[in-house]
Amino acid sequence: xxLFTSQLDAARLARAxxxxxxxxxxxxxxxxxxxxxxxxxxxxxxxxxxxxxTPRERVWLQVDACAGEAVGAMVGWAALESLTTERPxxxxxxxxxxxxxxxxxxxxxxxxxxxxxxxxxxxxWLGTQTPMVEALRRFAPxxxxxxxxxxxxxxxxxxxxxxESFHLDAETHAALPAxxxxxxxxxxxxAYRAAAANPDWMVGTRTLAYVRRLGVPLRELLPERExxxxxxxxxxxIAPARHIPTLPYRRLGAGNLGELALATCGAxxxxxxxxGGSPLERAALALAVAEAAIVxxxxxxxxxxxx
Amino acid sequence: MGDARVAIHLTAYAAPLVGGGAxxxxxxxxxxxxxxxxxxxxALPLATELVVCVPDPAGEEWVDEAVARTLFRRAAVAATTxxxxxxxxxxxxxxxxxWRAVIGFGWLLLLxxxxxxxxxxxxxxxxxxxxxxxxxxxxxxxSREAAALARVVESAPLSxxxxxxxxxxxxxxASSTGADSPAVRYRRAAAACGALGVGPLAEFYAALARGVPxxxxxxxxxxxxxxxxxxxxxxxxxxxxVSEPVHEPA
Numbered sequence: 429x430x431l432f433t434s435q436l437d438a439a440r441l442a443r444a445x446x447x448x449x450x451x452x453x454x455x456x457x458x459x460x461x462x463x464x465x466x467x468x469x470x471x472x473x474x475x476x477x478x479x480x481x482t483p484r485e486r487v488w489l490q491v492d493a494c495a496g497e498a499v500g501a502m503v504g505w506a507a508l509e510s511l512t513t514e515r516p517x518x519x520x521x522x523x524x525x526x527x528x529x530x531x532x533x534x535x536x537x538x539x540x541x542x543x544x545x546x547x548x549x550x551x552x553w554l555g556t557q558t559p560m561v562e563a564l565r566r567f568a569p570x571x572x573x574x575x576x577x578x579x580x581x582x583x584x585x586x587x588x589x590x591x592e593s594f595h596l597d598a599e600t601h602a603a604l605p606a607x608x609x610x611x612x613x614x615x616x617x618x619a620y621r622a623a624a625a626n627p628d629w630m631v632g633t634r635t636l637a638y639v640r641r642l643g644v645p646l647r648e649l650l651p652e653r654e655x656x657x658x659x660x661x662x663x664x665x666i667a668p669a670r671h672i673p674t675l676p677y678r679r680l681g682a683g684n685l686g687e688l689a690l691a692t693c694g695a696x697x698x699x700x701x702x703x704g705g706s707p708l709e710r711a712a713l714a715l716a717v718a719e720a721a722i723v724x725x726x727x728x729x730x731x732x733x734x735x
Numbered sequence: 736m737g738d739a740r741v742a743i744h745l746t747a748y749a750a751p752l753v754g755g756g757a758x759x760x761x762x763x764x765x766x767x768x769x770x771x772x773x774x775x776x777x778a779l780p781l782a783t784e785l786v787v788c789v790p791d792p793a794g795e796e797w798v799d800e801a802v803a804r805t806l807f808r809r810a811a812v813a814a815t816t817x818x819x820x821x822x823x824x825x826x827x828x829x830x831x832x833x834w835r836a837v838i839g840f841g842w843l844l845l846l847x848x849x850x851x852x853x854x855x856x857x858x859x860x861x862x863x864x865x866x867x868x869x870x871x872x873x874x875x876x877x878s879r880e881a882a883a884l885a886r887v888v889e890s891a892p893l894s895x896x897x898x899x900x901x902x903x904x905x906x907x908x909a910s911s912t913g914a915d916s917p918a919v920r921y922r923r924a925a926a927a928c929g930a931l932g933v934g935p936l937a938e939f940y941a942a943l944a945r946g947v948p949x950x951x952x953x954x955x956x957x958x959x960x961x962x963x964x965x966x967x968x969x970x971x972x973x974x975x976x977v978s979e980p981v982h983e984p985a
Contacts, residue, residue, distance in 0.1 A: 469752055470947075558956050677881055682808035
């Protein structure tokens with residue numbers, strides 16, 4: 429990893445699972461940072477701000493778990509620790525120097541039941557309580573990374589997928605094929621090609637390529653049977669493990685936190701949905717995808733390779 | 736003509752919370768209406784009203800319109816992506832292999848049929864049936880409902896209505912001895928919901944009492960007195976609140 433370089437191991441997991449140790453570790457990393465407490469009906473959450481006071485990019489990083497575990501706390505701690513450490517990392521100085529990063533800290537594990545099939549659009553069930561959305565709106569992000577952990581009691585190999593939210597002109601969006609690139613010589617194929625040239629579309633493409641280059645395995649999150657994913661009609665499957673909501677759901681603007689951020693702040697958003705694997709694996713993948721998305725969004729990798 | 740034009744109410748409740756806030760939530764009945772009637776709602780925009788039942792005897796509690804409309808939009812997403820909304824007509828349930836076999840047979844009939852009748856049958860199976868299937872699936876698509884609901888939620892008027900059960904519930908949640916924890920108060924509220932005519936809120940309060948996220952669509956909002964007004968923001972009164980209490984949503 430070249431940005432989020434914190435060491436995640438069994439000892440870290442044990443500390444994140446124990447409330448007192450978790451709170452102490454989080455307090456230690458946010459000591460020098462500006463923080464805001466967002467009171468919620470089910471316990472407050474803290475938002476810690478790191479990075480430049482005059483940023484070119486404003487990034488909001490939030491982790492939510494449907495059935496609370498230590499993953500959110502680990503990711504929050506690792507992100508803040510990596511951004512505030514003196515340890516050398518390839519992208520830390522450019523990111524901290526050019527961006528303002530808001531990390532939503534998950535301090536409580538709230539038990540809940542995970543659904544059998546992960547919804548592509550959760551209708552804002554995770555992470556969209558009004559005080560959090562208002563805090564997001566006040567921060568006015570240009571880029572949102574929302575990690576949704578849908579594991580709960582599910583057991584199985586780790587799988588993930590992205591649901592992306594960015595502006596696309598309505599005509600092109602409406603003509604996109606339901607799956608893949610569309611048939612040759614069709615209007616859908618032309619729309620797909622036009623949309624694929626969109627810079628925000630390319631951020632998603634490059635994010636997954638970056639994650640693969642890091643050596644982090646990413647297996648697409650699919651239901652056990654294809655017919656079980658009953659809300660497939662709500663998204664375009666633009667590539668393996670990548671989806672964008674269809675135009676009607678884009679117009680509703682409330683499919684998930686990313687869609688809300690796009691509708692209210694115009695922010696480009698990537699929602700990472702995770703399920704399965706161990707807590708360490710999920711935290712590692714969440715950090716890898718967050719790092720990939722941030723460095724690609726900021727064009728850091730592009731600049732280095734001179735593309 | 737007043738409310739005589741309004742035929743369809745989409746209802747949400749403003750459930751009182753400990754500490755003075757409120758939570759807007761959409762009951763299952765509202766999701767059912769959204770699921771089944773999206774196109775009808777879009778065809779009758781003047782007949783649709785978004786109603787928030789509030790625990791204020793005069794019905795004048797300020798409703799946070801932005802939060803309420805966002806909640807209804809979330810409800811529209813949930814309703815049209817729910818398993819019940821994803822049911823396909825019979826023509827949509829045939830597997831792709833079966834579907835291609837039928838089309839192939841149709842072309843075979845068309846190309847090799849020796850009579851007018853066989854040719855017409857082939858024409859229908861190879862060309863007419865796919866077109867009709869596509870149109871049937873389009874019309875039944877939940878995405879079409881979502882498109883219609885986006886227009887409805889944006890443009891339908893939003894109003895607050897006093898609900899006697901919520902008024903009593905607010906008093907129950909607010910009244911306590913010093914020793915009562917929020918969990919105890921929510922448990923008490925959950926037990927009283929049925930008798931107060933707000934049965935859909937029982938599960939919501941029970942979840943809050945257990946300290947887990949409720950399994951309903953909800954959004955918390957501060958009460959007007961506790962909310963810090965942004966500078967220059969006008970105190971917007973509620974739109975056309977009706978004063979008589981409503982015991983059950985339409």
